[in-house]
Amino acid sequence: MKTVYIIIRKEFKQIFRNKAMIPIIFVLPLLQLVILSNAATYEVKDIQIGYVDYDHSISSRKLIENIKGSSYFENPIYYESAAQAEEAILKDKIELVIEIPQDFEKNIIQANYPKVAVRVNAIDGASAGVQNVYIQQIISNFNKHIRLESYNPAQQSLNYSSIESVTSFWYNQNLNYKTLMVPGILVLIITMLTLFLSSMNIVREKEIGTLEQINVTPIKKWQFIVGKLFPFWVIGLMLLSIGLLIAKLIFNTPMLGSNMLIYAYTSLYLLLILGMGLLISNFTDTQQQAMFIAWFFVVIFILMSGLFTPIESMPIWAQNFTQLNPVAYFVEMMRMIMLKGSTFQDTGVIFMKTFIYALVMNFLAVWSYQKKN
Amino acid sequence: METTIKATNLTKSFGDFTAVDKLNFEVEKGEIFGFLGANGAGKTTAMKMLIGISKPTAGDAMVANYKVSTQADLVKKNIGYMSQKFALYDDLNIKENIQFFGGIYGLNAKTLQQKYQQVVENLGLENYVKQLVKNLPLGLKQKLAFSVALLHQPKVVFLDEPTGGVDPITRRQFWELIYEAADRGTTIFVTTHYMDEAEYCDRISMMVDGKIKALDTPKALKKEFGAETLNEVFLNLAR
């Protein structure tokens, strides 16, 4: 045990000796947590919209007024012709344009069903879909108004039954993205930091040549591994603590579940990540290689974690693949414990899966370490 | 006399290739044993087996009274090692390196403090105690590494080309440290490319193609081969 302590002491000294690393470990990630949590939102608002009005009538102006009044869109910009508006889309000045044809008003009065054309920049398909829905809503509201004005109110009172659907958003009534993103980004930075540090660490000794020296000393392999990885485990938990504090104080993120449970899970999770880092370390000769491999997996883990794009939207094979994605587990766990107040019973399955995963990873890591050295 | 290293038919093969072929030799306590050979002759492979990080495919060796094949852990406790690649931690200072390497051999804090003061005094490192090891001149680094390898008073110290890249004066000083250690009864097992260094050894062995081709005192070897210098002996054998 004393040997392990000596190794741990040496590791901490080396980590904190490198003055450049302290801000990288603590300041940079937490700064990103504070800033980037605000960036991740799918909310579509303040959309730049343009319009072309070939009719210049009261009705056409009224339709534009309706757009102006909506909270989704910025004040519509007027264009002389459809061609000019299309150029504005090409230049990214506006996202969509609504074109009101000639004789718009006349056709309304004569019930000729005039058509307005809507053109949307659809490169971001998801946003385009939403924008289109918004503009359709405005048009159908406009229609309702015409009806109310032109039809006999008595006709309107004609009763017909209908289904009314009431929506309630649980755990996040205002659909605030930060509620999801703050714990999510905290998960990402903890994972990135500990995986990068641990995968580089042992390769570094290999590269400098000190590993050879270590191998001829009576240090047992497990002592060396434990001694090397323990500091990162501690750093991971420290990062979690500061991150949770930031979540509470700055973002006022709801924390419904038990913090003990979060710490318990994170402790287990870090073992899994550190085992993975060690495994990468064993199969590489240089820090550069280790880093590239760690980066490769981290990018995949992050983008397929279900944080930025829903796991449900992936094809089935990719959904099965997320069973091997530790970040997906951690994101899900944070969401459950922090935001929904899930208990150990609720999360038992994920605990179990993570435990088995960590066991397998560490077994492979230690086995390959013994084989390689 | 007490034997501290004894190799018996020590062999290492990689598939069809036999890197080390049935080595037999003994090294006495307090002896300085030079282990010579051209690059690729099998020196490093043999040494790796003796320090317990590589298992022999056949034969065995006793180092500090333990078998390298089965008691590698005990061997490691009783030897010191310094390699040609500089092997202290660059980003720790002298004291921290001593605390670490001494500590893993089980030395307590008090002993470590004593050892540290001794080392600083012996090597004249007073001006460098605040510095990180990477800022030490190469010669001092190597002397320090040697002292660190001796911290736990091992029975045998293995030196793998310890003086690569240092000037002749520093090399001279380094050998004085080696003699001092040998006088205190530490066995020294050293590989080198410098023939003048080989002259300093009590006995030397010359390895060619995985076998020991000659083994005796430098004087006797020169006589046997009718050569003026060890260099000639070496060229004769390696041809």
Place this chain on the structure above:
Amino acid sequence: MKKFIGFVKKEFYHIFRDKRSLFILFGMPVAQILLFGFAISNEINNVDIAILDKADDKNSKEIIVNLKASKYFNVLDYLQSEKEIETAFQKGKVKAVVTFDQDFARNLQRPKTSKLQIITDATNPNVANTITNYINSIVVKYQMVNLQQDPPPQLVQSESRMFFNPALESVYMFVPGVMTVILMLVSAMMTSISITREKEVGTMEILLVSPLKPSTVIAGKVVPYIFLSLINAIVIVLLSVFVFQMPIMGSLFWLSIESLLFIVTSLSLGILISTLSSTQQTAMMISLMGLMLPTILLSGFIFPIESMPYPLQLISHIIPAKWFIIIIKSIMLKGVGFSFFWKETLILVVMTIFLLGLSIKKYKIRLA
């Protein structure tokens, strides 16, 4: 010049000798673009939902059948009471619960409103919102078909056209983004690491005392990586065209020039990082911890920049990836010419000059 070429050759030898790194360098981007191209999208399918049907009558059952039949939903569970909703969410699988009031069908008979409740787990707001919209549209459709209620005619009709991406494919959005992230990180990481490596091993000093100028040394180290990154860019573009059927509406010439420019910008960033760090470890951690999340989140790769709070929109201006994403979308998807993206190009050029200038200054201070 001859010396310079010799130097570049040496760098190439270094790179090509290390087969494993080479494999990593070329294999990874391909694997990533394929994986993400197929797997990442915003469209939601097969969401697990639960039903709380207190009515258990003809109409509620019919709606449930419709929900089940849709490709969006997968009815996982039937709940018995309101209390079970919370547990269902806490267990994590179910993302939404649809409840029917007791008198659902009866209320429909008389001219009255029947209530249907959609309760979603809004811990992921995007998913919650989309699910709600899908369920609503299924209910509306049911109403139209089964209750024979034509909605009042829309007097003003509208006709929407989706420009540049008529099928609303997610790939169009993600491929340019993934390409940018890969080029950015690979280029910045490679240069910063390979330069600090020479520093750490001590060979940098040897190079600097040689008759080569420091700038030549740096350029020599960077040139091979320009080639490597360019090959990566070409491979990614080929994949996006032939595997993901992305169009290249604009000119290949400009696509190459702009990619080259962006690679140089990223490499300059790598050089700057190498001047700031003395060990490979520091260099790697700065490039990874410092660049990865901002490049993914602030570039408009996944999240629309227009929706971000204003201060973040300002910060996004200094992210080179943002400008490059605009440029490649313009070239590949919009097919516009240089007059449409000269501003973005200019910004990247200015950034590159700035980054290089800063690195040179830092180097001089260090050498003095």
